[in-house]
Amino acid sequence: MNIALRPANRRTFAKLALFSALMFGVGYALVPLYSVFCAVTGLNQIGVDRQPVNLQLDTGRVVNIEFDANVHHLPWKFRPVQTHLGVHPGELMQTEFEIINTRNEAVTGQAIPSYSPPEAAQYFKKISCFCFSKQTLAAGQVQRMPLVFVVDPALPKEMGTITLSYTFFEVEGNAVANSGDGAGKS
Amino acid sequence: MNATANGHSDHRPSGWRRWLTTTNHKDIGTLYLWFSFVMFMLGGIMALLIRAELFQPGLQFLEPERFNQIVTLHGLIMVFGAIMPAFVGFANWMIPLQIGASDMAFGRLNNWSFWLLIPASLLLITSLFVPGGAAGVGWTLYPPLSVQMGIGMDLTIFAVHILGISSILGSINIITTVLNLRAPGMTMMKIPMFTWTWLITAFLVIAVMPVFAGAVTMILTDRHFGTSFFSAAGGGDPILYQHVFWFFGHPEVYIVILPGFGIISQVVPAFSRKPLFGYTSMVYATGSIAILGFFVWGHHMFTSGMPVTAQLFYMYATMLIAVPTGVKVFNWIATMWRGQLTFETPMLFALGFIFLFVMGGFSGLVLAMTAVDVQMHSTYYVVAHFHYTMVAGALFSAFAAVYFWLPKWTGHMYDEKLAKLHFWLTMIFFNVTFFVQHFLGLAGMPRRIPDYALQFADFNMISSIGAFGLGLSQLLFLYIVIVCIKGGAPAAAKPWDGAEGLEWEVPSPAPHHTWEVQPVVK
Ligand SMILES: [Cu+2]
DSSP: OOGGGOHHHHHHHHHHHHHHHHHHHHHHHHHHHHHHHHHHHTOSOTTOOOOOOOTTOOTTOOEEEEEEEEEESOSEEEEESSSEEEEOTTOEEEEEEEEEEOSSSOEEEEEEEEEESGGGGGGEEEEEEGGGSOEEEOTTOEEEEEEEEEEOTTSOTTOOEEEEEEEEEEOTTOOOOOSSSOGGGO | OHHHHHHHHHTOOOTHHHHHHOOOHHHHHHHHHHHHHHHHHHHHHHHHHHHHHTTSSSOSSOOHHHHHHHHHHHHHIIIIIIIHHHHHHHHHHHHHHHHTOSSOSOHHHHHHHHHTHHHHHHHHHHGGGSTTOSOOSTTTTOTTHHHHSOHHHHHHHHHHHHHHHHHHHHHHHHHHHHHHOOOTTOOGGGSOHHHHHHHHHHHHHHHHHHHHHHHHHHHHHHHHSOOOSSOGGGTOOHHHHHHHHHHHHHHHHHHTTHHHHHHHHHHHHHHHTSOOTTHHHHHHHHHHHHHHGGGOGGGGOTTSOOOHHHHHHHHHHHHHTHHHHHHHHHHHHHHHTTOOOOOOHHHHHHHHHHHHHHHHHHHHHHHHSHHHHHHHTTBHHHHHHHHHHIIIIIIHHHHHHHHHHHHHHHSBOOOHHHHHHHHHHHHHHHHHHHHHHHHHHHTTOBSSOSOOOGGGHHHHHHHHHHHHHHHHHHHHHHHHHHHHHHOOSBOOSSOSTTOOSGGGTSOSSOOSSOOSSOOOOO
């Protein structure tokens, strides 16, 4: 009894085989469907350059940041490139400071920040600062150094102005022995 | 009819030609089952290599690349070489007997479906010995790695193609048999549960295996023919592969478990001496599990950066599957309620299945919660979870089926004492191996690594000891089966007094040709 020759079986076979072939096609159809789905919903857009959006930006107010630069017994000229900035809380900001070593020897120093009013310190978030590490300048070298910061949106309303003051101190032990000003021994 | 039946036995070749050219559903079923057992041993040896390497921290036996290859092949061989062919073997043997058909609808095609498995498995095994080794990407074959690997990956892709064709042809055969060749009077709602679950499984196979074949074909053309489906350098998207793969992959886990549900739904009533509780709801539950299975694939991708809305959708859809699964467990327990229970080995494996599969189902619910999954993704908790469903689910139900139908196949009773020993050894060592892996996963041990931090050492040692016990226990199974084939107490046509169904109306051992004259079901 060759039941394979039964026409009913053949018809069933043909239908099921066609269905499998269609499902093979569905596998491929998932590729354009995926792109369409992503395009419609705006998901996973490959190759589309999107800037990240800062959701914490408080554009309703401007905080005035003033920069101040001092040296303590160092043969350096130290100044902010911008003396003040208007900043929205939550906004990522970058500014620069400049040092010039007026000596003809290498000198190492470290900057210490201070804030006015002092309560502002906890709201002033430094992401990257030259004050995080020692700075060594060769004789006569001019160096520009970045400061990247965010003012916390939680900053109290009454603080309209923050003064950030840096003072460079010479680093003990790294002082280059020199006879004149005794800076290394301070 | 009778004249044709007699004609059959005359031109039946003997020796190896019988097996090579056979179109008899029982011969082909036997071939499938032996092939599956060989692959089970091979995949088991690979599992033991993995557990030997993980016995202690540090690298002892395997280079990390080799370790990854072994992990990949263990997964592919166990899923496509051991579990699926085992269930196809049961289907070949039992579906024609259960529905009163003289054979499968397409005998020659059936022969082909089986013999295609041999080149596929050889491709997988030889891939270990080519330059660069076998595919070391895990059984999911994720790009970008699968697009970049050596020739071993190509062999794996071809093996998947052949395995796919084999299982699609086998499934078409099963569907045609069930739909067209049922005995007169056997309506759809009188089909035994094992046949029902296989019918639904076969539809799943022909729906998703082609999609998997398409996905690996895309990898192949990305590798060699300049397409960029998945390679980001050409504008493709590796995440797309994950979607296509898991569109296949989740229904695939039902392909390996639904026939197991069917087996349990026949074993439990037989040893409870009661008809199955809620037959109709069993059928509908199986159908809804299969359909829901198409809408939950995203739960494998919670950490791929999908939006919260999609995560919530996949989370709730996944949890919804617990409902029809719960219906099944409820029905099995209700079947046992006030039944006259006896605990022969098939029943023990069925009870072990229910107990352990429910645990695997619960850890699946835990993993379905997006927030929890983000923590546990790709840890040993996942490994523990799917071994509770695949080993304690698929393998335990396969053992239950073998012990249940072995008297029908061989005409002998197996050694009940040894078989019970086999059950207890398997039950205990399985839990020793995999239960501790939950703790490893919760503690953060990642899967697919050959070496690990010191704090994981104790649990890994316990797990490895369990694995060797579990592996060695299976040699006892082989011994029991061989002894049963060679001899033993003769089995009656219906060796289990509570069993129901047409398969118990043919003599034991089942003659080469059965139901040449179809029975009439009332
Ligand atoms: Cu899944």
